Amino acid sequence: MGLTFKEVSTMKLQRIFTVALVAVMALGLFGENKASAAGTYSISCKNDAYGMQLGDDYTQIAYVYNSPNKGANGTPTNAEQYLIQEFGQAYVGNDCLYAGAADTNGTAVVAGDVARVAVNAIVGAVSNRVDMAYAAQSSGASATGLSFTNQADGIAMSANGLVGGISLWADYGSTDMKNTQTFTGVRLDSNKYDGDTSSYSIGVDKSFGKALVGIVVSGLSTDLKTTFNDGTYKQDIDTYGIYAAYRTSMLQIDLGMGQGDSTINTTRRDLGNDKTITGKTNADVEYSNVRVVANFARGKFSLSPRLAYRTMSMDIDAFTDTRPSDDSSSVVGDGLLFSSSNATLTTTDDSIAARSVESETMEIGLNIAANLGKVVPFLDLSYSSEDTTKAAYKTEAGTDGTAADLAASNAENSYTIGGGVNFMLSNHLSGGIRAGSVNGRDDYEENYMSGSINLSF
Helix, strand or coil: CCCCHHHHHHHHHHHHHHHHHHHHHHHHHHHHHHHCCCCCCCCCCCECCCCHHHCHHHHCCCEEECCCCCCCCCCCCHHHEEECCCCCCCCCCHHHHHCCHHHCCCHHHHHHHHHHHHHHHHHHHHHHHHHHHHHHHHHCCCCCCCCCCCCCCCEEEEEEEEECCEEEEEEEEEEEEEECCCCCCCCCCCCCEEEEEEEEEEEEEEEECCEEEEEEEEEEEEEEEEHHHCEEEEEEEEEEEEEEEEECCCEEEEEEEEEEEEEEEEEEECCCCCCEEEEEEEEEEEEEEEEEEECEEECCEEEEEEEEEEEEEEEECCEEEECCCCCCCCCCCCCCCCCCCCCCCCECCEEECCEEEEEEEEEEEEEEEECCCCEEEEEEEEEEEEEECCCCCCCCCCCCCCCCCCCCCCCCEEEEEEEEEEEEEECCEEEEEEEEEEECCCCEEEEEEEEEEEECC
16 A cells, blocks of 8 residues: 555654754764864863873773772773773873874974074074175275175164274164965974064174174064964064174175074963963073175176175973863862862973074075166075974874875075165165065075164264
């Protein structure tokens, strides 16, 4: 006997309700997972009683023991255990287990790039000053003259021959830096970050014929947003150094070295309870550089090829990442994890080992300029080969079984394209504007637009 229209309609309606119910339940579970993404119970990854530092029982299938009696194999019997879910999860949740970069202090990820930017800023300021000093000599006047440099950025001023042939100069610059690796979530490794640095240098020097000798004090401040661990990285570097230069009719060589210290402040998110982990440490810094420039003039045009080397090392002291204690009001769960007799809200801090980073760069470049009187437009090209300490992520406490994790960026070379115009309004006032970009560096973007003004008294 066939089904009536009413019976068929009823069956269709039941199927519709069944599908709708399943969809609602799936959405509910999805929403629950998203809401508790910070951790199964919203407790710290390093909760003193249930944190992943306590071993396999807390990083694999996790049980809440509601009885002191255990089975023969050391695990509770079915009547004496509570399984969090059907799938293996730790008390603290999968974000704590499957995150490498996101559970890493910023010093292990960005310190190498900071060292690279710092040495570029310090050496760039000194190179700019050396070029200005020799330009002043070439002009035959007390003015700073025109400078044709690839490193100059920000605003620079110099005053030559103040007392006994001693000159005072100052330089200010800024750099935007960004790692462009894809970031999709804390469980998939990345070292994405972005931010900026500002730097200053103040120096005094004196000419001895074709030679120039000086001292310089420099400072650099870095402020980064570290997306990979939902935190921040701030570093201040203070250095002092010496430099010397010598110039013939066609060749110029300058070199320098210095040392100093640094303070580093970091934050990142506890992936279990969403609280902010804080760290603070110090570092010792050393740098050195050498540059050789050839000068060729053909009518109104000049060509200045160069070869340069610069390096900075930074020894970071060991320190502690402080994890705030859990809040009882924000802990969620089945009621068995925390009770009046077993509430554990304290956490274990992270010990961050001492770390040394270094950035070493060899550069070859060419500056092409056209002397049009008081205005000198120029084009500057360079290629750099570098060896900068790359990021190092923590080893994941668990395995997420995905090939989507990203390896740390490891830049080995780059090229810079820049240009601008220098001008001289009088024997006492000159300056310039310039713009350019750093290209070809792995997962990295840097663009600059800057200006300089040189005053003579």
